Amino acid sequence: MRQVHLAAAVVAGSFLMACASVPPTADIAQAEVAVKEAQKEGAAQSSPLALRMAQDKLRLARELADKGEMVGSRRNAQQAEVDALVAAAEARRNEASEALEALEASVRTLEEEIQHDAR
């Protein structure tokens, strides 16, 4: 009975060790790419909150990896990536909204001009 317990503890422990000891390099790299992409889309102006969250979590992911806290590091890296994706998407959406507003203004002006001419 005691041997079985020990064996189970060793298996579970080694499994946990494996998970916990490998740094989440791929997740951090993906988060870095996403943050850069968001910056390129102009998220710093257009969607500053989501971008800041992504940057903070990415930094935290690196710090935790250095400390050997791999689970926390991986989760922060993964969240940093989706935050950055949201920031980039918001930036693109806002750009489209601005284009629409400009277009609406120009159409309004044209309509007014034509109505004015028609009189």
Next chain:
Amino acid sequence: MTRVEHFAVTLSALTCVALWIGCASPTPLVVEQTRQSYETAAAETDTARHAAVQLYEAEKVVVRLESEAEEGSSEAKLDHLAYLAQRRIELARIETERAVTRERVKELSKRRDALLLEARTREAKAARGMAAAEAQEAERARREAEAAMQRAKQLERELKDLEARRTAEGLQLTMRGVLFAFDSDELQPGARTSLERIAEFLNGYPNQAVSVDGHTDSVGDETYNQSLSERRARSTADYLVAQGVARSRISVHGHGESQPVAPNTNEAGRQKNRRVEILLKDRGAT
């Protein structure tokens, strides 16, 4: 195994079962909420249409969250997966908003192009309308000028009948023939038609001075002929005034028998000399 030991084993088994039930069922609230968010987003037509990929990515995370919950993963892990799922759902929503906005931009671009075309067409039409009005005005002016010229030509043709003659002083119209009865200053009916035409002609040049000169033949007393020529000139001038020629333009002169245009030795010559000349003075000569 003692009774106490037996009790302890039973208790721990029951605890395990209770814990197991607690973990597996009911499903944690965060999992239900995440699934609910996903279903709400997926049910929207626009999202399904514009953000199919983002929805698919979101659902993958939701499914993983549900299976981790089944396996009794830690609350921290479930919260983490729920966060990822919520962000993926948000991505689908944002992408949908962008796609809808871009569709509206496309529609509005068409509308703007149509408006631009309309505005340009209107401008062109207005320009054409103005050009047409100008052309009409020019045509009207041309016709008026034409009509005035025709009228002037007509008058000049009529004046030829009146022996119009260009002199250094201006245009001289000579009225000959039976203008007056013998020894009378009263105009004969036949002379009136000619004078009316002359009056019309003179009225066409309202700013030019008119000189009316009476002449006689040499029959009779010279002083008397002088007086007769003056009376005839005056009578002619009066008639012109009655036809609308301003009196201030007209000067009246009698020359008696002093300026014959033909010999007084025969009747034909004498008739030529019994005349009234009307001079439309050139501007420089006034």
